[in-house]
Amino acid sequence: xxxxxxxxxxxxxxxxxxxxxxxxxxxxxxxxxxxxxxxxxxxxxxxxxxxxxxxxxxxxxxxxxxxxxxx
Amino acid sequence: xxxxxxxxxxxxxxxxxxxxxxxxxxxxxxxxxxxxxxxxxxxxxxxxxxxxxxxxxxxxxxxxxxxxxxxxxxxxxxxxxxxxxxxxxxxxxxxxxxxxxxxxxxxxxxxxxxxxxxxxxxxxxxxxxxxxxxxxxxxxxxxxxxxxxxxxxxxxxxxxxxxxxxxxxxxxx
Numbered sequence: 001x002x003x004x005x006x007x008x009x010x011x012x013x014x015x016x017x018x019x020x021x022x023x024x025x026x027x028x029x030x031x032x033x034x035x036x037x038x039x040x041x042x043x044x045x046x047x048x049x050x051x052x053x054x055x056x057x058x059x060x061x062x063x064x065x066x067x068x069x070x071x
Numbered sequence: 072x073x074x075x076x077x078x079x080x081x082x083x084x085x086x087x088x089x090x091x092x093x094x095x096x097x098x099x100x101x102x103x104x105x106x107x108x109x110x111x112x113x114x115x116x117x118x119x120x121x122x123x124x125x126x127x128x129x130x131x132x133x134x135x136x137x138x139x140x141x142x143x144x145x146x147x148x149x150x151x152x153x154x155x156x157x158x159x160x161x162x163x164x165x166x167x168x169x170x171x172x173x174x175x176x177x178x179x180x181x182x183x184x185x186x187x188x189x190x191x192x193x194x195x196x197x198x199x200x201x202x203x204x205x206x207x208x209x210x211x212x213x214x215x216x217x218x219x220x221x222x223x224x225x226x227x228x229x230x231x232x233x234x235x236x237x238x239x240x241x242x243x244x
Contacts, residue, residue, distance in 0.1 A: 010105075010123045010131070036125070055120035055136060062121055066113045069106070 002050040004058060005037040013038065015064035019057050027053045077148045080155075087147040093136040094147040096154060100129050103162050108133065110161035111154060119150065 006016055016038055020029050027044035040057065044050040075087035077094075087094045098108055108131050112121045120136040135150050142150070168175075213221055225233075 004122070005124065007123070007125045009125055055122075058122045059116045059120055062109075062112055062116060062123065066109050069109060 001041055001043045002047070002054050004040045004042070004054045005034075006040065006058075006061065008036055008038060011038065011061050011065055012068060015068055016040070016061050018064055019061040022060060023053055023057050075144055075147065077144075077151060080148075080151060085151050087144065087151070089142075089144065089147075091136065092140050092142040092147075093134050094151045095132055095134045096151055097126065098131045098133060098158065100131055103131075103158055104165055105131065107158055107161035107165050110164070111157040114157055114161075115154060 016031070020031060020040065023029070027042050027050065030041040030043075032039045032041070040054075042050050042054050042057070044053060073089045075089055076082050077085055077087060084097045085094065100108075108123065112123060112133060115121055115135060118138055120138060122134040122136075124132045124134070126132050133154065135154060137146060137150065208215075210216065
């Protein structure tokens with residue numbers, strides 16, 4: 001299991017939720033609120049796969065955040 | 072985790088991690104607005120994995136992980152330098168946009184208003200009723216007259232007709 005922390009000031013909850021929705025067919029996701037962060041815990045078959053999905057999720061959430069800010 | 076400092080960068084602001092193939096830059100939010108950070112980060116997502124965080128109030132950390140993996144110290148330093156440059160570009164662009172916002176909005180509004188307004192085009196009836204006999208304007212100095220009309224060679228009759236008026240001595244009855 002791998003964990004990624006997304007700060008609420010930087011990643012809107014809607015952007016993160018959409019990103020999780022896109023990647024949830026590749027791994028199991030748990031999203032929890034912890035203070036200023038939304039914590040996403042990712043479980044996949046292999047650690048490398050977990051790491052890759054976590055990194056891709058970060059990029060996707062950032063892309064959605066930026067898109068939302070421009071629209 | 073093998074942390075790495077880079078020559079030419081402040082030690083506490085740019086830290087590399089060779090094992091992870093990533094570099095983390097800490098950006099002062101007072102110097103670089105958040106929009107500039109987003110802009111620079113967005114440009115880098117095609118070649119890096121980018122993660123933003125807020126380690127403390129008033130600063131944003133940007134972690135760049137090379138997509139190809141196994142980045143060496145030189146590649147990480149290059150990545151950090153390019154990101155810092157892009158960040159500066161975005162901040163400057165943001166400043167220019169803010170300074171010219173009123174002008175941009177005015178020009179855009181005028182363009183949209185001009186595009187949406189329907190000009191009152193004359194109909195064929197208006198054209199049929201138009202009075203073409205009316206003089207368009209007075210031209211006492213002959214400015215609108217063509218060169219040929221103004222300087223054409225005069226016939227003897229025309230010269231004879233003008234001669235008394237031009238030849239009459241001024242000031243005499």
